[in-house]
Amino acid sequence: MGYADVNGLSLYFEESGDGEIPLVLLHGGLGSGEMFAPILPALAEKRRVVTVDLQGHGRTADADRPFRPETMAEDVAALAGRLGAERIDLLGYSLGGEVALRTAIQHPDVVRRLVLVSVTFRRDGNFPEVLAAMDGFGPHLAEPFKQSPVYESYARLAPRPDDWPALIAKTAELLGKDYDWTAEVAELRPPTLLVFADADSIRPEHVLEFHRLLGGGLRDPGVDGADRPASRLAIIPGATHYDVAASPLLPAVVTPFLDAPALP
Structure with missing residues (x-):
């Protein structure tokens, strides 16, 4: 465990296991790397x-800048250099998935393989009720949220627990910001595994559109799989957006993707 000085941040990270190419895990909003504890042993086995x-989350103190996947992606790319590896595999969930996606877009030579768990490439990929909840999220929730497990974790880990209202305010501002990365996703270079819950907060139509942008679901791959795309799609049964990152089935679909030989 330790800190890396990147882009004006002291970015906290922890390492487990051993291998040539690091698998970097990026957590969801209001969380920390600890959210991967249930699946970490399986992922770090080999x-x-x-x-x-990420910025302002867990043990990483906030900085004088808004929350943006684009700027957090620069932090992740800089951390990759500090890890002493030419390339990394990258798995991101929810907010962390947006950051992972932006990292692969902005630094395609850094990311070998990409895993996106419950991620949209366009804001309207979420169900309408989810968008309404995002629009209703605001600084007024900072005090009520102190009764939640999310706050308990933050207060225990944060270098400056009094930054809690800033975390809520910056998260609210981010949730209300529109985005559309359709064109960039269509040009995405690293092979990508899309993972969604079967009861996700993301519309199934958006999941299919995402898969097709990456070359999936367009044709029969043939008996020999010669026309199979480099990217893949997995649906985790019995899961929702809010618990899919802790599903024991997640390592079971991620590991074969990371270990598979590159397609010609």
Whole structure:
């Protein structure tokens, strides 16, 4: 465990296991790297795994800048250089998935393989009720949220627990910001595994559109699989957006993807 000085942040990370290519895990909003604890042993059994606390989350103190997947992606790319590896595998969930996606877009030579868990490439990929909840999220929730397990974790880990209202305010501002990365996703270079819950907060139509942008679901791959795309799609049964990152089935679909030989 330790800190890496990147882009004005002291970015906290922890390492487990051993291997040539690190697998970097990026957590969801209001969380920390600890959210991967249920699946970390399975992922680290035969590889080096690095969990990261993003800007203003967990043990990483906030900085004087808004929350943006684009800027957090620059932090992750800089951390990759500090890890002593030419390339990394990258898994991100929810907010961390947006950061992972932006890292692969902005630094395609850094990311060998990409795993996106419950991620949209366009804001309207979420169900309408989810968008309404995002729009209703605001600084007024900072005090009520102190009764939640999310706050308990933050207060225990944060270098400056009094930054809690800033975390809520910056998260609210981010949730209300529109985005559309359709064109960039269509040009995405690293092979990508899309993972969703079967009862996700993301519309099934958006999941299919995401898969097709990456070359999936467009044709029969043939008996020999010669026309199979490099990217893959997995649906985790019995899960929702809110617990899919802790599903024991997640390592079972991630590990074969990371270990598979590259397609020609």
